[in-house]
Amino acid sequence: MVSSVPVDAISDPTRSLLDLYDANPHIDDFPAKVAAHFADIFASKDAFSEIPSIYTVDPRQRDRCLVSFRAMIQDTSPSPEMYLAKRSNGQCGGWGLADDASPDDINYADLRENTVVWAVNVPGESEWVASELDGPNVPSFTRSIHPESHHPHKFPIPGAPHLGVQVKVYDTSRADLLKSTDVVTLVGILTMESITSDSDLEPENDVLVPTLHVLFSRPLPLPLAPRIFPYSPVVSNLDTLRDELISWIATEGLAGDKDAAEWVLLNIIAKVQSRTPPLLPPSLTLSRFPPPTSASSTPSLCTVLSHLLPIVVTLPLSLDLLNTSLFSPESKNEELCSGRLQLPRGTTCIVTEGGITEGGLVERGIVNLRALQEIMTNQSLEYVFPFSRFAFQTDVACLVLSEGRKSTFFQTHINVPLRPEAGKSAELYKPANQVKLPSAETLTVFRDYLGAAKIGSVTIGDTVAEYIQEDFVKERKAAATPAAAVTSEHLIHRMTVARLLTLSMHQSEVSIDIWERAKAMEAARETRLDTLSTQ
Incomplete structure (x- = not known):
């Protein structure tokens, strides 16, 4: 049973904010009180689940609604914004509340600073994650509140449906904790506001974009859906469950090769265990992986893993993609453009080399290959700025599918030649709807098993x-x-x-x-x- 307090905050978040300010009219302490107050209101799982998803609200039709947004922080470089913390009528300022008074009536001593970042929906997030975390009735992000998505250069996967949101954080102590590629749930008041950019990438100087005024936020764990290690299945013992999972990966994704499937299992549960000493996830090449018969074909393994893992990104290498794409984030005209490798921790990146044909690599292509190799080797990615480069830590499991005896471009830690069962090579590229899924209950158990293994730690006595x-x-x-x-x-x-x-x-x-x-x-x-x- 949800109490009336969360219901009131959902129905009129602006009124709740104003009432809270009336009880705490100290502008320097107020942002922290807002974060603590609303986090407390929605502390329970039942209350939090009542907050509308950002995908269910159109701010062009309903302004200042309370929404939640599971997002990846893409850009933390925008300049802070000055806002009037106390309006001329003495009421709360900030959180998108405008003051219509003339400049002469404004007390500039009441100006304060908030933090502005750009956030996007989680790139590569599997469809089942939204159902598990948000409930089955929340629409997919593909039905975006803002179909004419501005700033497409700020999403890591070019051409993919996505939502970009300007985010304003008033509790600056919490804002300082937000880092690029962090995955967080943001709860706030949604509006449509202008964003001013001097970048040549935007034809207009003043563009209306979805803007979220954050009331409070929650960091999300790795993996996205909470799990417990070790896992205790109720349907079978762990050895049987492990064998069933390997068998399904082999049958539907690797043309029956169970040995290769076991190596894939080890690859997808790996993560950064330690930086000092370095205990990093080993990269894996499945060599002798037949190329697709069609340029648009995606390996069935990608579909299989998307049903098991919360974040899966496929990187279909070709000379054109290497020579023309950004792999590393790059600042252009004081705006950070995303790169294909700007991915959240916990991502599994499947690199396919089947699209590589004869030709040459230009400088951009060589730089891109180096960036991906650096993730495989050292789990770091450089962000490129006009006069400097900064390496940011990553935690991405890399799986390379190569036609040759080894990867064409990369030195991976493990190389496993694929051995498809006789006559089954064509099954490596089945359409997604032809991949046979186990029961929903079995899939849930598989996800629990993998998610728990991902968060576990191991010692050697x-x-x-x-x-x-x-x-x-x-x-x-x-x-x-x-x-x-x-x-x-x-x-x-x-x-x-x-x-x-x-x-x-x-x-x-x-x-x-x-x-x-x-x-x-x-x-x-x-x-x-x-x-x-x-x-």
């Missing part, structure tokens, strides 16, 4: 660490030649695989059995590579 060290020394001594001996790099790689294997089993500590299983997986993969090199 002293006993297992000693075993691994002794095993490493023993292998080096047994090597026929120094060149054939395992190296410290091999050891680090195996330990990464063992950690991911442990996460996939929803255990928190690497065991000797898991270590041996990781070694067996690596041996089988190397055998595939050796077989490939002799063909």
Whole structure:
């Protein structure tokens, strides 16, 4: 049962704001009180769920409605805005409340500063996420409140349906916490307001855009939908569930190759565990991946993963895309244009090389390849400004689909040659509506399992660490030649695989059995590579 206070705030947020100011008429403290007050009103899940989604309201028809917006912060560089914190009639200012008084009647000592950022809907967000977080009746973002979307250059996926919103934050202490690519839920009053830009990218100097005056915000976890590690399924045990998931990925996305599907599983649950020392998600190449028969074909694996993961972005490489697109965000005329790699933490990026044809790379293409390689290697992305470059941390799992023996352009941590079952190669590019889905209940369990593994952490106890060290020394001594001996790099790689294997089993500590299983997986993969090199 939702109390009348949230209902009143939803029906008339401006009145609620004015009433709160009347009780707390101190302009310096008021923004923080607003954030705390409205966050408290909508603290419960039931109350919060009553807030209309931004996609259900058209501010051109209904001004100053209360809405929620799950968004990625795209640009934090716009200049702050001055606003009149107390209007000439003594009432609350800010949050889009205008003052019609003449300049002579305004007390300029009541001017304060807010923070302005640009936010977009989460790029690559899977359709099931909105249903889980917002409820089944909330329309998709494709039915945008603002179909003539201005500033399309500020969305990472060119041509994709999207919503860009000018966001004004009055509690500057909270605004300082907003960083580029952060995913947050913003709750505020929605209006249509002008945005002034000197950029040559906008034909008009003054354009009306959706503008959200934030009352409070909530950071969103990784992954977007909350999960608990370790996961305890109610439908089957974890080993059976894991096998069922691998089998479905293999059958519908990889033409029956279960070994490759297990490597994909490890890839999509990986995340940045630590920066110092670096425990970064390993990138994966599925080599010998047949090219599509049509330039518009998308691998079935992309569809499969979009049903499992909250954020999936496909990057279909071609020479034209490499030579003409922005991969890194770039400031042009004092405005930050998005790049294809400006993606939220927790994104899985599927890079397809099937569209690569003969031709040459220009400087832009080379820079783009370097940017993507930097994410794969170091999980960082440079933002380009007129006189400087700044590297921002990322957390993006990269999966490369390559026709050759290895990736054409990238050095990935793991290379697994694909082995489709006989006669099933054509199934690698099924239309999305031909991918056979398990039951809704099974899909939910799969998502719970993967989401929990994504947030888990793994340790290596002293006993297992000693075993691994002794095993490493023993292998080096047994090597026929120094060149054939395992190296410290091999050891680090195996330990990464063992950690991911442990996460996939929803255990928190690497065991000797898991270590041996990781070694067996690596041996089988190397055998595939050796077989490939002799063909």
